[in-house]
Amino acid sequence: MKKTYISRSIISLLLLLSFTAFAQQKQKQPQAKPADTAAAPVPVIPVKKDRYGIRIGADLHRLSRSFYEDGFTGIELVADYRLTKKIYAAAELGNVKFTVDDAQVNFTTKGNYLKVGFDYNAYENWLDMENMIYVGFRYGFATFNQNLNSYRVYQNSALDDIDDTTTPVNYFDEVTVNTDRNYSGLTAHWVELIGGVKAKLFNNLFLGFSVRLNGLISDKKPADFDNLYLPGFNRTYDGKFGVGFNYTLSYLIPLYKKQAAPKEAAPATPAANK
Amino acid sequence: MKRLIGSLALLLVICCYLAGCEKDDICAESTPTTPRIVLGFFSRTNHSEVKPVIRLEVFTEGSPDTIHLGTIPEVSLPLRVDATSTKWALTYNRIDGSTSTGFDPDTDYLEFKYTTREEYVSRACGYKVLFTLEDNTDLLPNPVLSDVPGDNHLWIESTEVLTTNIENEEDIHIKVYY
Numbered sequence: 045m046k047k048t049y050i051s052r053s054i055i056s057l058l059l060l061l062s063f064t065a066f067a068q069q070k071q072k073q074p075q076a077k078p079a080d081t082a083a084a085p086v087p088v089i090p091v092k093k094d095r096y097g098i099r100i101g102a103d104l105h106r107l108s109r110s111f112y113e114d115g116f117t118g119i120e121l122v123a124d125y126r127l128t129k130k131i132y133a134a135a136e137l138g139n140v141k142f143t144v145d146d147a148q149v150n151f152t153t154k155g156n157y158l159k160v161g162f163d164y165n166a167y168e169n170w171l172d173m174e175n176m177i178y179v180g181f182r183y184g185f186a187t188f189n190q191n192l193n194s195y196r197v198y199q200n201s202a203l204d205d206i207d208d209t210t211t212p213v214n215y216f217d218e219v220t221v222n223t224d225r226n227y228s229g230l231t232a233h234w235v236e237l238i239g240g241v242k243a244k245l246f247n248n249l250f251l252g253f254s255v256r257l258n259g260l261i262s263d264k265k266p267a268d269f270d271n272l273y274l275p276g277f278n279r280t281y282d283g284k285f286g287v288g289f290n291y292t293l294s295y296l297i298p299l300y301k302k303q304a305a306p307k308e309a310a311p312a313t314p315a316a317n318k
Numbered sequence: 319m320k321r322l323i324g325s326l327a328l329l330l331v332i333c334c335y336l337a338g339c340e341k342d343d344i345c346a347e348s349t350p351t352t353p354r355i356v357l358g359f360f361s362r363t364n365h366s367e368v369k370p371v372i373r374l375e376v377f378t379e380g381s382p383d384t385i386h387l388g389t390i391p392e393v394s395l396p397l398r399v400d401a402t403s404t405k406w407a408l409t410y411n412r413i414d415g416s417t418s419t420g421f422d423p424d425t426d427y428l429e430f431k432y433t434t435r436e437e438y439v440s441r442a443c444g445y446k447v448l449f450t451l452e453d454n455t456d457l458l459p460n461p462v463l464s465d466v467p468g469d470n471h472l473w474i475e476s477t478e479v480l481t482t483n484i485e486n487e488e489d490i491h492i493k494v495y496y
Contacts, residue, residue, distance in 0.1 A: 148345070148444025179325070197436065198345060198443045199352035201396035203376070203385040215383060219400045221436075221445075239326040255330050268438050287332075 092171060093301040096126045099250060101294020106138070115143035115152075122252075122292050124163060132163040134180060136290070140188075140275040149195045149272070155188020157276030159236060173244070174296075176252075180238035184258070186275045189228035190266050196220045227266030232274045234260045234286070248296040258286035345443035350486055352446045354394035355430060358490035362475040365495060375409035379427065386412065394487055397430060399447040405429040407466075410473045410496070424473040428494075429462040432484070449484035451491075461492065 103120035110117045120138035127133055136159040143152040161182035167175055197219045202212035240254025258277050265271055273279050277286040345351070361367040370391040377384040387393060397404045409425040431452040436445045454460045460479070465472050478493040 146441060146444075147343075148442065177323075177326070195436075195445045197352060197399045197445055197447050198439065199396065199399055199447065201354075203387075203396075205385045206388050207386045215378075215381075215385070215396055216398055237329065239329040255326075257329055257332055268436075270438060270441070272441050 093303050094126075094129060095174065095296070095298045096300050096302055097296050097298040098123060098125045099294045099296045101250070101252075101292045103136075103138075103290040103292050105289065105291040106140075115145070117141045120290060122290070122294060124294075130165045132165065132178075133160075134163045134182070135160045136182070136276070138276055142273055142275075143193070144273055146272075147196070148198060150193040151269075151272065152191040152193060153188055153271075153273045153275060154191070155186055155230075155275040157184060157186035157188075159184040159276060161236070161238075163238070163240075174250075175244060176240075176242040178238075178240055178242070180236075180240065180254070182236040182238065182256075184232075184234045184236055184276050186232045186277065188230050188232075188275050189226060190230060190269060190271065192223050192225040192227070192266075192269055194220055194222045225269075227269060230264045230266060230271065232260065232263035232271065232277060234258050234274075234277050236288075242292075242294075248298065250292075250294045250296065252290075252292040252294065254290055254292075256288040256290075258288060260284050260286065343442050345440070349439060349443050350446070351439060351443055352396075352399060353448065353484050353487050354396045355449070355484055355492065356392060356394050356487055356490050357428075357492050357494050358392040359390075359494050359496065362495045365478075365493070369496070371408075371496075372411045375412040377407050379405040379407060392490060397432065397449055397484070399434060402433060403429055403431045408474070424471060425466050425469070426472050426474045427462075427464045427466070428474070428477070429464070431460045431462070451479060451482040451484065453482070454479050 100121070100123045103122060106118040106120050110119070118138065118140040120136055122134070122136050124132040124134035136157075138157050139155075140157070141152065141154045144150070159182040161180055163176070163178045163180040165176045165178045167177040169175060199214070199216065199218065201215040203215055204212045236256045236258050238254050238256050240252060242250050242252035245251055260274075260277065260280065263271050263274065271280060274286065276288075278288045280286055359369050359371045361369040368391045370389050371393075372389045374387040374390060374393060375384055376387065376393065376395060393408075395404075395406050405427055406429075407425050407427050409423055411423045413423050432449040433452070434447050434449055436447050438444075439446050452458070452460045461477055463472065463474055463477065473496055475495045477495070479491070480489070480493060481491055484491055
């Protein structure tokens with residue numbers, strides 16, 4: 045379990061680095077121009093116009109995981125809408141069916157989730173660059189059901205024989221109980237703290253990566269069982285924390301253009317050098 | 319910008335740490351799980367006097383696994399979680415090689431009849447089973463005391479059920495008088 049987590053994180057990081065490097069290469073060429081114009085100020089100052097629109101996409105990680113991991117099927121659609129120069133309204137909508145095979149319990153979680161919130165872009169884009177390094181906040185809500193497929197009764201039945209120096213073993217065999225108990229109508233609320241990047245690949249296509257730290261507000265637990273996995277929230281650690289990430293490919297539908305405010309246009313260059 | 323990248327890195331580190339966290343994956347020994355039934359041995363003449371059993375040996379009926387215990391005042395015996403009764407054999411003063419103390423070893427059976435219910439513990443421990451002993455009546459005694467067929471001598475005189483709820487191992491559940 046731990047191994048797959050680490051390898052997954054490493055692969056994602058590598059992919060992310062390669063893409064951001066790729067994105068930067070592309071942007072080097074236009075960067076040469078503003079340097080020239082700055083050296084010799086001429087009346088022709090390129091007018092910086094920001095594109096506003098709705099960006100929709102899907103999470104590639106959940107999509108691919110559905111293929112390579114048995115017991116997992118999931119999809120997450122993402123969207124954001126640019127409100128101001130730096131602030132975006134953002135949302136994720138997902139559906140998950142996940143069977144967890146732990147040592148003591150085997151269960152299937154099935155459900156939907158919706159996360160809504162804001163992203164704040166802290167990256168100063170030059171000219172027509174449209175990249176993001178952002179922090180975000182989400183409120184998440186999920187409705188789901190848990191199906192307890194089987195469980196093992198935890199019983200230590202070892203008896204210490206005084207004439208036997210070997211470690212005592214269980215006197216009775218461990219008992220696995222196959223149930224098919226369904227707990228439906230469960231809900232959960234949580235908040236997420238997000239850090240992420242979005243890089244423009246070309247035209248209207250964006251690639252993004254985000255990591256999420258989730259804090260559970262409340263969840264409706266099944267009677268005599270627990271929510272060990274929550275759709276959208278992921279595995280619960282000590283009941284209160286979860287982590288997640290997504291790796292998105294999205295497409296911008298431009299709606300209108302807005303000229304960057306003149307106040308911001310002037311100090312934009314020195315600010316970017318910070 | 320620097321501060322932002324710093325905080326993003328911190329977030330990533332926290333996430334990786336939590337993702338690799340396994341501290342709830344092992345059931346801690348201190349966690350109360352399926353309890354055993356605790357028998358205490360007392361004198362048949364004075365019911366409040368603890369009387370340790372000499373060289374006790376226990377096994378379940380039909381099982382070849384016999385467990386040698388020392389000379390002990392009480393014993394904790396596991397119960398079957400997939401049945402509603404468990405029959406334990408208790409041998410008093412077992413023969414260890416040539417050791418002889420002047421008493422003959424004697425085996426009696428105690429059959430415990432109960433109902434089970436499971437209770438969720440945690441991810442690592444899964445479920446535990448708790449037991450409720452069936453009522454002890456004159457017509458249907460519980461536990462059932464019986465002797466090895468052919469042997470007409472019981473070393474155990476009687477039993478007294480202190481609690482029918484077997485939920486932990488903190489106190490003696492049944493007093494055994496001999």
